[in-house]
Amino acid sequence: MPPPRRICLVSPSHVASNPRLVKEADALHAAGYDVHVVASWYFPPLDKYDLEIYAAAPWERTVVYAMTGPRVVFAKLLQRFFRNRIRHSLCGSLAAAARANHSASLLLANAAKHVRADLYIGHCLAGLPAAAWAARHHHARYGFDAEDFHSAETENVLRDPVDAFAVRTIESSLLPGCSHLTASSPLIGRAYEQTYRITAPITTVLNTFPLSQAPSAPIEAARSV
Numbered sequence: 001m002p003p004p005r006r007i008c009l010v011s012p013s014h015v016a017s018n019p020r021l022v023k024e025a026d027a028l029h030a031a032g033y034d035v036h037v038v039a040s041w042y043f044p045p046l047d048k049y050d051l052e053i054y055a056a057a058p059w060e061r062t063v064v065y066a067m068t069g070p071r072v073v074f075a076k077l078l079q080r081f082f083r084n085r086i087r088h089s090l091c092g093s094l095a096a097a098a099r100a101n102h103s104a105s106l107l108l109a110n111a112a113k114h115v116r117a118d119l120y121i122g123h124c125l126a127g128l129p130a131a132a133w134a135a136r137h138h139h140a141r142y143g144f145d146a147e148d149f150h151s152a153e154t155e156n157v158l159r160d161p162v163d164a165f166a167v168r169t170i171e172s173s174l175l176p177g178c179s180h181l182t183a184s185s186p187l188i189g190r191a192y193e194q195t196y197r198i199t200a201p202i203t204t205v206l207n208t209f210p211l212s213q214a215p216s217a218p219i220e221a222a223r224s225v
Contacts, residue, residue, distance in 0.1 A: 005034065005123075006036060006115075006116065006117040007028050007033050007035055008035075008037075008115045008117035009038070009120075009121050009127075010123065010130045010131045011123035011124055012040045012102055012126040013064070014050050015053050017043075020145065020147055023209060024121070025037050026057075026059075035060070035172045036059065037059060037062070038108060040063075040064045040065075040108070041063050042067040043067075044067075062112075064104065064205060066103070066104040074101045075099075075106055076103045077106055079103040082100040083162050086166065087161070094173045100162060100166045101166040105130055109129065113138075114181050117134075117143075119142065119179070120132070120141070120142045120143070122140070122143070123147070124147065125170060125171075128144050128175075131176050142177070144174070144180075147185065147207075148188065150167050151191075151195065171195075175192060176198055178200060179200065181202040181203070182202065183202050183205070185204060185206065
């Protein structure tokens, strides 16, 4: 009997701050796939929650440390360099846009390249180029989960020409080549189809979770000081 197909999910976030990725990893494992998650670590207060998720997870993981160390410092210097370069010319390659968009892009890509998979799926925009580069390295396929419409997600993207250029370069360069696309709402999927003329089907996966994961009792709302 052949081994199950392997799918690698790539995210610049902690797993504790990306429940959508955890839900996808669990669902793919339950469907019979061999799942490997590549995710970042950069915010120590989330350690406890990450470890709880990893302890219960049926899938493998690679944690990319993106807070301290020479590799992280170099990645942040590269980000600053490419942001300044783009700001002065408003042009640049996909590699430059990816590095300008997120300092962990190269770290994630290098980690994902060490995982041989049949399909790489990026989560959050920085996960898309990392997944695409890893897929190209292994002659595999890549996909993307669009939790937001990143071209208009934040004030920075709308007002900062560097952020706008980086996001649109990543999306326009890589989304048409995706063999797997999901979005968190029908309108987000439609916006991507219309903006980038995507012909591959985009499946809607709503941000909903099983009732079994709900608190056993109402949680008191935080009070403002």
